[in-house]
Amino acid sequence: MSVVVALDSFKGSLPAAAASAAFADGWREVDPAAKLILRPMADGGEGTLDAFAAAVPGAERRPVRVRGPRGTLVDAEWLLLPDGTGVVELASTSGIELLGEDRLPWDADTTGFGQAIAAALDAGVSRLVLGIGSSASTDGGSGMLRALGARMVDADGRDVPAGARGLAAVSAIDLTRLRALPVGGVTVLSDVTNPLTGPSGAAAVFGPQKGLTSADIVVVDGVLERYAACIARHVDGVDPLLAGAGAAGGSGFALAAWGAELVRGAERVADLVDLAGAVAAASLVVTGEGSFDGQSAAGKVPAFVHGLAGGRGVPVAVVAGRIGTDADTSGFAHAVSLTELAGSAEASMADPVRWLQDAGRSLARHGA
Structure with a gap:
């Protein structure tokens, strides 16, 4: 057998x-x-980095220290493949497991994930593969975008705080200093197909496991809708209803706005092995x-x-x-x-x- x-x-x-x-x-x-x-x-969540490391001979782990979802420093890794591809996993940099039993529904964010991506770009990778499952936050990927050069300010022109709390105060978004994609582009491995907003969106479906109450969900869904409209003023054609836009608390949407391609993570890993x-x-x-x-x-x-x-x-x-x-x-x-x-x-x-x-x-x- x-x-x-x-x-x-x-x-x-x-x-x-x-x-x-x-x-x-x-x-x-x-x-x-x-x-x-x-x-x-793996499907883009926890274990994606290990799946690539095991399947690709010559893959090299690169250590990186980033700001984790609770705002403290976290030691993580990204992976450099022999062809120049960098593999970065959200779970190990901004993942929910890093919070232990705690939940920070309004304040956790994806800054660490963005910092790890920036480290890979600084190392000169020709392409990026990003796994975005197991997020601790519902910040719309705003922490990641800010780590890559975006600026988000309130009505008084001050930088907003991290997390969904900060998104609620966003009045304007500046993407002019957002880092360029590597020449080979960015592929995002997503473990879900949910849109950013609505009854099957990031807040409604995944918010409870991150600590959002039913009342919070209504508020955060509206915050994400306004955030998406703000991003759309700068990026033509980015769609909050895109399959996978709601992945990782809305990080799928932010990555699509950056110019990345969202694909089914399990399918790509299956091809690899x-x-x-x-x-x-x-x-x-x-x-x-x-x-x-x-x-x-x-x-x-x-x-x-x-x-x-x-x-x-x-x-x-x-x-x-x-x-x-x-x-x-x-x-x-x-x-x-x-x-x-x-x-x-x-x-x-x-x-x-x-x-x-x-x-x-x-x-x-x-x-x-």
């Missing part, structure tokens, strides 16, 4: 490579004759992530892998830290929740390797 293991990271617990390896170890205990093919995945080639000869594909829920269908790794394997007639199992009540598992051959195996979310997160191994043993016994 040939089993392709293509798990995304289990956010806050395990990176994708470790998660995939743990599952495979469990499977081998029951079925040592099976051929386990590991293809750790030749997932299609591995799936073609597989008996089963196993995918998953930390939380498999209603949002997983909008560009996340499990949905992409399911579509790729399903189109080739290969059954797919999903393994997740938790499976939400709004998740659609109807198209999967099996669905395994580590929370159910462990008895609680706390237990599964305390020892994810153990429970991923248990999930591997469980599916192997089913002769999946």
Whole structure:
């Protein structure tokens, strides 16, 4: 039996490579004759940098110290590929995991992400690939733009504060000193297809997980709408309804305004690791992530892998830290929740390797 293991990271617990390896170890205990093919995945969020580092020989990690989402310094990295491409990940510079259990819905921002991009530009990269999942903020990418040379001021001409709080005070935006794109352009790997504003926009859909209340969401959505109108005065054709504009708290919109191309992150990473080639000869594909829920269908790794394997007639199992009540598992051959195996979310997160191994043993016994 040939089993392709293509798990995304289990956010806050395990990176994708470790998660995939743990599952495979469990499977081998029951079925040592099976051929386990590991293809750790990412979709632009946490683990994207590691996916490129593992897949591209000669990739070089470059350290960078940036301002994190709470305003304190964070040690991060960007990746220089042999062809001159720079890979920068928002999750490691301005990501929600950097806040721990805290949430700063009005004040977290993307300055650190912009600083890491600037460091890559300073190093002379010929092209940029940017992963924008797992953001801590809903700042419309304004912190990133300011780190790249934009200026945003209030009605008195003073620079506005960071985050959504600052956006609420923006009266004018100056993009004349915004840094130029590298000659090879900028490709943005997004894990969602949501627009910037509206009922499926950045504030409405992702704001609650970043600490926005229902009342906050209404206010921030209006703030983002005004911000988009301000940007549109300087950039022709930029559309807040563009698929992916709402990614990373609106950073997708800001990057599109800069001139970047937004693409499905999972698709590009799959090309990089030749997932299609591995799936073609597989008996089963196993995918998953930390939380498999209603949002997983909008560009996340499990949905992409399911579509790729399903189109080739290969059954797919999903393994997740938790499976939400709004998740659609109807198209999967099996669905395994580590929370159910462990008895609680706390237990599964305390020892994810153990429970991923248990999930591997469980599916192997089913002769999946």
